[in-house]
Amino acid sequence: MSTTATRSKDATTDPRVGKVDMKLEVITIPVSDVDRAKEFYGSLGWRLDADFSKGDDRVVQFTPPGSQCSVHFGRNVTSVAPGSAQSLWLIVSDIQAARDELVERGIEVSEVFHYAGWNRVDPDARLSGPAPDRRSYASFVSFSDPDGNGWLLQEITTRLPGRVAGDTTYASAGDLAQALRRAEAAHGQHEKRTGQRDQNWPDWYAEYMRREQSGEELPL
Numbered sequence: 001m002s003t004t005a006t007r008s009k010d011a012t013t014d015p016r017v018g019k020v021d022m023k024l025e026v027i028t029i030p031v032s033d034v035d036r037a038k039e040f041y042g043s044l045g046w047r048l049d050a051d052f053s054k055g056d057d058r059v060v061q062f063t064p065p066g067s068q069c070s071v072h073f074g075r076n077v078t079s080v081a082p083g084s085a086q087s088l089w090l091i092v093s094d095i096q097a098a099r100d101e102l103v104e105r106g107i108e109v110s111e112v113f114h115y116a117g118w119n120r121v122d123p124d125a126r127l128s129g130p131a132p133d134r135r136s137y138a139s140f141v142s143f144s145d146p147d148g149n150g151w152l153l154q155e156i157t158t159r160l161p162g163r164v165a166g167d168t169t170y171a172s173a174g175d176l177a178q179a180l181r182r183a184e185a186a187h188g189q190h191e192k193r194t195g196q197r198d199q200n201w202p203d204w205y206a207e208y209m210r211r212e213q214s215g216e217e218l219p220l
Contacts, residue, residue: 026061029073031147032082034058037073040145043105064090066172083148087120093178095130095139095155102143109143130155157182158212183208190220 031037038060042048046062049070061072067090092098095112102109112130115138119125131138137160141153157178183205191198198204204219211218 024069026070026072027085027088028078028080029071029085029088029145029149030078030080030082031073031145031149033146034060034074036146041071044102044107045105066175085149088149088151090151090153091156092153093155093157093175095141095153097174098153098155099141102141107143109141111141113140113142114138115140158218179209179212180205182212186218193220 029037038048038051041062044062044064046064049061049063050072051060052058057076058074059072059077060074061070063070071088099109099112111128113126113128114131116125116127136156136158137154139155142150143153144150186208187198187201187204190204208219210216
């Protein structure tokens, strides 16, 4: 049995897509030692949002930089075995810069790698180094918390069509800076092709960045 993926050019106009917002804002991480987990996620540079206790119950919540989704853990928040959360994805615009920051923070992380195919379970499916063409969605770094909950950093620079609705937005100043650098490099190639100095570069940058996020064909 095989399946064929379909990609909507504009998911926001697909009649099958729900109209009521359902925003994923919190996921639960199963841990065995709350204080140890709190220290670890704080060492990642994530923002501590809450640490509530009442009797034997406790909830701690962190939010990764630039993320609209938070994680929480604690006592009596889940019956799932500690360490059983796997393949928790964090999206970054520069995989090497993200890895370097984690290393500087003392986090044990993998080298940058890419996959031979779609298999995310077989260790032999991981190939050393970023994707050969550094294509979007294809380069990764992994790390685990003290309980063994597994995280994946995925590099995304250009979104597939229909993945971003509404106006162009960036989750952080770092993401915006990376997008500007990519636009600058592409604009330099544009000027080489045309043989002319483009005085209207702000508009060109803006259009490039908008198309990059929405997954449209990039300007030449």
